[in-house]
Amino acid sequence: MKTLLITGATSGIGKACAEVFANGGNKLILTGRRSDRLEELKHQLSDQCQVETLCFDVRNRNEVKEQLSDLDARINHLDILINNAGLAAGKANIDEGELDDWDQMIDTNVKGLLYVTKALLPLIKKSQQPHIFNIASTAGKENYLGGNVYCASKHAVDALSKSMRIDLLPFGIKVSNIAPGMVDTEFSLVRFKGDKEKANAVYDGFTPLYAKDVASVIHFASNQPKHVNINDLVITCTAQANSFYTHKL
Numbered sequence: 322m323k324t325l326l327i328t329g330a331t332s333g334i335g336k337a338c339a340e341v342f343a344n345g346g347n348k349l350i351l352t353g354r355r356s357d358r359l360e361e362l363k364h365q366l367s368d369q370c371q372v373e374t375l376c377f378d379v380r381n382r383n384e385v386k387e388q389l390s391d392l393d394a395r396i397n398h399l400d401i402l403i404n405n406a407g408l409a410a411g412k413a414n415i416d417e418g419e420l421d422d423w424d425q426m427i428d429t430n431v432k433g434l435l436y437v438t439k440a441l442l443p444l445i446k447k448s449q450q451p452h453i454f455n456i457a458s459t460a461g462k463e464n465y466l467g468g469n470v471y472c473a474s475k476h477a478v479d480a481l482s483k484s485m486r487i488d489l490l491p492f493g494i495k496v497s498n499i500a501p502g503m504v505d506t507e508f509s510l511v512r513f514k515g516d517k518e519k520a521n522a523v524y525d526g527f528t529p530l531y532a533k534d535v536a537s538v539i540h541f542a543s544n545q546p547k548h549v550n551i552n553d554l555v556i557t558c559t560a561q562a563n564s565f566y567t568h569k570l
């Protein structure tokens with residue numbers, strides 16, 4: 322049995338991770354901003370495992386500290402942190418991008434990940450099998466037209482995974498960078514600000530990854546022997562070669 326904290330568990334990859342890890346009778350701490358969805362998920366999973374929900378915005382460093390600082394009164398260690406909360410906002414070329422979109426992506430994908438990790442490291446260091454998963458992206462490996470700040474934020478996640486692996490070596494903490502290609506979640510709906518037509522078009526004409534595909538890879542990586550760490554994984558659907566080439570019918 323492991324104790325996990327998953328950020329951004331209200332949808333997509335985070336929710337799928339909660340569902341996959343609930344199976345092993347693990348203890349789950351699920352976070353996100355939408356309290357109704359957190360409650361729903363808790364209700365869905367609580368006959369399989371112990372579930373606690375925490376509702377906060379990873380961009381708000383005070384909220385992060387407040388919500389996570391007293392966790393040590395309820396758990397004595399954290400085995401797995403899945404830094405998943407994140408988004409793309411807009412897909413405009415750099416000369417036309419919105420400053421608010423840029424702030425939101427950098428504050429969530431980079432600073433939020435840092436705030437959460439920093440707050441939880443004391444509990445992670447107390448685990449016998451500590452493992453941090455950072456959800457990066459193929460956008461953190463290659464840039465594409467209009468990806469600019471989102472790509473930069475995911476390159477930053479990639480760099481932070483490498484740095485965490487170095488800095489946390491003395492504590493035996495595994496750090497895995499997970500870089501999926503296109504996954505059919507609410508990601509594109511969020512990116513295109515609720516425009517369903519634009520969002521659906523992203524996944525038209527091919528079979529994309531589904532959130533549970535990514536979750537099962539994370540589950541596999543978390544179950545390797547103590548001396549084995551999967552450092553970096555790029556996962557795409559079969560129809561996608563990289564950020565530029567997708568075979569659409």
Ligand code: NDP
Pocket residue numbers: 328329330331332333334335352353354355358377378379380405406407408409429433456457458459500501502503504505506507508509511532
């Ligand atoms: P979803 O939009 O379905 O899920 C995003 C999750 O992040 C939600 O649970 C959302 O919860 C949470 N979140 C967003 N902003 C914040 C915030 N400020 N504070 C707390 N939680 C937040 O998208 P995905 O599941 O696809 O995305 C998950 C991760 O995977 C992201 O980091 C994304 O960049 C990455 N990724 C996605 C790919 C894709 O094609 N879908 C491919 C590669 C990587 P709430 O709104 O309740 O706060």
Ligand code: 8X3
Pocket residue numbers: 457458459460468501502503504564
């Ligand atoms: C999400 C994948 O290709 O839309 O990180 O940037 S992509």
